[in-house]
Amino acid sequence: MTRNFKEKLGQGGYGSVYKGKLQSGPNVAVKILSKPKADGQDFINEVATIGRIHHVNIVQLIGYCAESCKRALVYDFMPNGSLEKYITPREGGAELLNWERKFEIALGVARGIEYLHRGCDIQILHFDIKPHNILLDENFIPKLSDFGLAKSYPTDKSIVTLTAVRGTIGYVAPELINRSIGPTSYKADVYSFGMLLIDILGLKTNSAAREDMSSQYFPHWIYDQLDKGKEIEVLDETHDDVKKLTLVSLWCIQMNPLDRPSMTKVVEMLEGELQALQTPPRPSESREPCSLEFNLISSSINSTESVKLLESCSDSAKIDVIVA
Numbered sequence: 133m134t135r136n137f138k139e140k141l142g143q144g145g146y147g148s149v150y151k152g153k154l155q156s157g158p159n160v161a162v163k164i165l166s167k168p169k170a171d172g173q174d175f176i177n178e179v180a181t182i183g184r185i186h187h188v189n190i191v192q193l194i195g196y197c198a199e200s201c202k203r204a205l206v207y208d209f210m211p212n213g214s215l216e217k218y219i220t221p222r223e224g225g226a227e228l229l230n231w232e233r234k235f236e237i238a239l240g241v242a243r244g245i246e247y248l249h250r251g252c253d254i255q256i257l258h259f260d261i262k263p264h265n266i267l268l269d270e271n272f273i274p275k276l277s278d279f280g281l282a283k284s285y286p287t288d289k290s291i292v293t294l295t296a297v298r299g300t301i302g303y304v305a306p307e308l309i310n311r312s313i314g315p316t317s318y319k320a321d322v323y324s325f326g327m328l329l330i331d332i333l334g335l336k337t338n339s340a341a342r343e344d345m346s347s348q349y350f351p352h353w354i355y356d357q358l359d360k361g362k363e364i365e366v367l368d369e370t371h372d373d374v375k376k377l378t379l380v381s382l383w384c385i386q387m388n389p390l391d392r393p394s395m396t397k398v399v400e401m402l403e404g405e406l407q408a409l410q411t412p413p414r415p416s417e418s419r420e421p422c423s424l425e426f427n428l429i430s431s432s433i434n435s436t437e438s439v440k441l442l443e444s445c446s447d448s449a450k451i452d453v454i455v456a
Contacts, residue, residue: 133206134162142214144264146174146280151209159209160194164202174280175203181279185252189244191267191275207277211270216263219332233272234332235373239402240274241266245325246395248276249318255285259298261324263331303327307389319389322398326384329377372406383412 133152141149147166153159165175175198182193197204212218215237218229229237241261248256259281267275281298297308305323307313380401386392391413393401401409 133160137164144278152206154194159211161207161209163205163207165204172198172203175205177282178205178279181256181282181284185248185256187244187247187251189240189274189276190247191277208269208275210267210275210277212268212272214264215266215268215274215332218268219263219334229272231371231374235377235402237266237268237272237274238329238332238377239399241276241328242325242395242399242402244274244276245321246399249321249395250287253287255287255318257283257285257318258321258324259283260300260303261321261328262300262303263328266328299324305389306387313387314389317389318394319392322384322392322395323389325395325398326381326392329381329384333374333377333381335378335381376402376406376409379406379409379411386412 133154134150135152137148137150139151141151141161143149147164149161149163151159152162175196179193179196182190186192191210192208193205194208195206197206218227219234221228245258245261248258256279258276258279260278261276265276265278267277269275283298297304299305299308299320303324305316305320307316308320380398383393383401384398
């Protein structure tokens with residue numbers, strides 16, 4: 133199928149992805165798990181979770197392989213790759229997307245997450261929403277991927293129990309690190325989506341932000357700019373959708389999970405009028421847990437530093453993190 137793994141599409145913490153072709157014609161992406169856990173729980177999670185859902189904004193699982201210790205997942209091929217390469221400026225990188233396209237991608241991702249939370253017969257929490265896990269088809273329609281950390285719960289269960297911190301530094305919700313902040317629920321995905329919007333807006337790579345973020349909690353920096361009547365670089369755009377994404381992102385990354393909207397409300401805000409959106413409350417200075425600045429800065433720290441930071445904030449929880 134992959135012609136002996138000839139064309140590599142990418143590599144992550146759990147394995148490599150190769151381009152393949154079915155005998156019936158369509159191209160596929162084959163994800164080979166390099167170090168499956170002894171019980172194969174991540175593999176089982178992904179097959180059991182994504183195998184039962186069908187949505188335009190969720191990648192389609194076509195098949196899987198479980199032979200001896202080998203584990204592989206076969207997905208629809210996404211010719212435009214991941215969102216990450218279209219929102220991160222780099223020399224020789226892909227051409228950056230215009231604001232209309234970025235907004236449609238953000239809305240599509242929101243709809244996909246909302247479906248996971250409320251559209252199935254079970255509640256599915258993704259726990260690893262980030263640009264690398266948003267794939268784009270030939271028409272740049274976004275598809276949520278990588279359900280290795282996903283957990284399923286009954287639809288009537290609003291608070292969930294976890295034995296480990298799950299997610300990627302820079303996107304993991306603060307209540308997963310410091311349990312005193314609030315209960316763990318679907319609001320963890322809302323927070324990660326807010327940080328995804330911050331990436332789409334380019335706020336974390338803003339030159340002024342880089343200067344200030346070393347000593348200031350990132351959302352406070354945004355509010356300071358707004359309070360001073362300053363236009364954040366990205367807000368120099370007159371596009372209403374840009375301002376809408378900024379306000380929605382601030383609602384989603386509220387420190388207290390109870391202050392964050394549901395994904396249903398997020399979709400409503402994105403689809404509604406800009407004038408109907410209110411500026412969310414400024415995060416309380418007194419509620420900054422354990423130097424949480426690291427959680428809001430793009431993942432520029434190395435793996436060792438990442439784990440040390442999470443351990444310093446953990447309430448003696450087992451650490452299970454992925455470093456982008």
